[in-house]
Amino acid sequence: CKKLGVEGVVFGVLNKDLTIDINSTKRLVEASSSLKVTFHKAIDITKDSLTALKTLCEIPGITSILSSGREKTAKEGAKLLKQMIQLANNDLIIIPAGKITFNNLFHIHQLIDAKEYHGRSIVSQFN
Numbered sequence: 001c002k003k004l005g006v007e008g009v010v011f012g013v014l015n016k017d018l019t020i021d022i023n024s025t026k027r028l029v030e031a032s033s034s035l036k037v038t039f040h041k042a043i044d045i046t047k048d049s050l051t052a053l054k055t056l057c058e059i060p061g062i063t064s065i066l067s068s069g070r071e072k073t074a075k076e077g078a079k080l081l082k083q084m085i086q087l088a089n090n091d092l093i094i095i096p097a098g099k100i101t102f103n104n105l106f107h108i109h110q111l112i113d114a115k116e117y118h119g120r121s122i123v124s125q126f127n
Contacts, residue, residue, distance in 0.1 A: 001035060008035050010066065012042025019047060020055045029061035038064045041097065044077075045070075053084055057091045066118055068098030075104065078111040085114060 001009060009032050013021040020043075029037050039056055044067055046052040056062050067084060069077020074096040085094045096112050100119030108117070 002033055006035065008038060008063075010038040010040050012040035014042050014046065017047070018045060020052050022055065022059070025056075025062075026059055029059060032061065036063045037061055038066055038095070041066050041068060043067050049080060050083065050087060053087055053092075057088065062092060064093040064095050064116070066095045066097050068096070071098065073099040074108055074117075075099070075111065078108070081112050081114070085112070 009028075011028055013024040013028065015021045025039070039062055043049050043052050043056070043065055049067070049070055053065065056065060065084070065088070067077070067081060068074050069080035069084070071077035071080075074081060077096075077098065081094060081096050088094050093116055094114060095116045095118050096108065096114050097118035100108055100117050101121040102123065105117060105119070105122055
C-alpha cells in the first residue's frame, strides 16, 4: 500500500465469539508499517463495544475507530459514541459513521462532538 502512495488502511477482525481478534489485528497493524490504521465498524457487532475499545487502545499503531455506536445511524448511536470518545481519551480518534449527511452533520456534531466524521453525503453539496 505504501508503495502506491496510500496513507492508511481500514479493517476490522473479530473472533467467532464476537471479540476483537487481537493476534490478527496486531499482525495487520504490523504489516501496515507506518500507515494510518482505522479499525472498521466491526466494533459495533462485538459483545461489548467499550471493552473492545479498551482492547484496541492497547494495540500500538491503531489510530482511529469507525463506529455507528452499535446502531444503524450515528444519531441513534450518539450516546455510545460520546462514551467511546471519552474512553478513548485522545489515544484513538473515534470516527462516527452511519447516515451522516451535509444536512444533519451540524446536529450530529452537537450530539457527539467528535473530531472527525464519516459519511458518503457530507460533502455532496459542494460538488
